[in-house]
Amino acid sequence: MKAPECLTLRPLRADDVATIATFADERAGEFGPGDLASELTRPIGRCFGADLDGRCVGYAVIWVIEEQADVINLVVDPRWRRRGVGRALFEYALGALRVDGVSRCTLEVRAGNVAAIELYRKLGFATAQRRANYYSDPPEDALVMHLALAR
Numbered sequence: 812m813k814a815p816e817c818l819t820l821r822p823l824r825a826d827d828v829a830t831i832a833t834f835a836d837e838r839a840g841e842f843g844p845g846d847l848a849s850e851l852t853r854p855i856g857r858c859f860g861a862d863l864d865g866r867c868v869g870y871a872v873i874w875v876i877e878e879q880a881d882v883i884n885l886v887v888d889p890r891w892r893r894r895g896v897g898r899a900l901f902e903y904a905l906g907a908l909r910v911d912g913v914s915r916c917t918l919e920v921r922a923g924n925v926a927a928i929e930l931y932r933k934l935g936f937a938t939a940q941r942r943a944n945y946y947s948d949p950p951e952d953a954l955v956m957h958l959a960l961a962r
């Protein structure tokens with residue numbers, strides 16, 4: 812689905828943290844206020860946000876070391892899922908990384924996370940490896956996915 816026209820994509824800000832805390836599920840590994848506040852000051856951290864009507868409805872946290880990026884967290888407010896927000900936000904983040912000279916993006920995802928895996932495949936990510944029992948609580952394999960970013 813195409814993202815709503817009023818969607819704004821931008822760097823994440825400190826004042827988004829409280830809004831994100833209203834929808835992020837920390838038990839599922841999504842970031843709480845403390846995690847997000849420290850990501851915003853991490854030197855290798857790149858944090859992006861998506862706004863609808865001035866309210867943050869999604870965020871992405873990516874670590875960048877030289878030409879390599881690792882996706883740490885990508886979350887959309889459950890009330891706004893399946894409307895193109897996640898795809899628009901992640902495409903925006905990948906575009907910003909490309910401009911910064913990043914050539915390769917890697918991520919790990921739960922093997923049963925169909926929504927995320929389908930989104931990543933649509934953006935060109937390919938599965939490179941399966942890591943058995945990588946996650947706990949609940950235990951699950953991880954898929955390691957890669958994307959080469961064209962200059």
Ligand SMILES: CC(C)(COP(=O)(O)OP(=O)(O)OC[C@H]1O[C@@H](n2cnc3c(N)ncnc32)[C@H](O)[C@@H]1OP(=O)(O)O)[C@@H](O)C(=O)NCCC(=O)NCCS
Pocket residue numbers: 812841883884885886887888891892893894895896897898899920924925926927929930931933
């Ligand atoms: C993964 C996530 C970010 C996707 O965000 P979203 O805004 O719902 O995704 P989009 O609407 O942009 O969907 C883009 C594509 O992804 C796939 N997709 C998204 N949700 C899906 C679902 N529930 N089932 C199957 N495919 C799905 C589809 O191919 C979709 O394209 P389509 O709508 O044209 O069919 C969101 O589901 C989420 O926040 N999940 C919880 C956190 C998480 O698991 N993050 C990823 C691991 S860090």
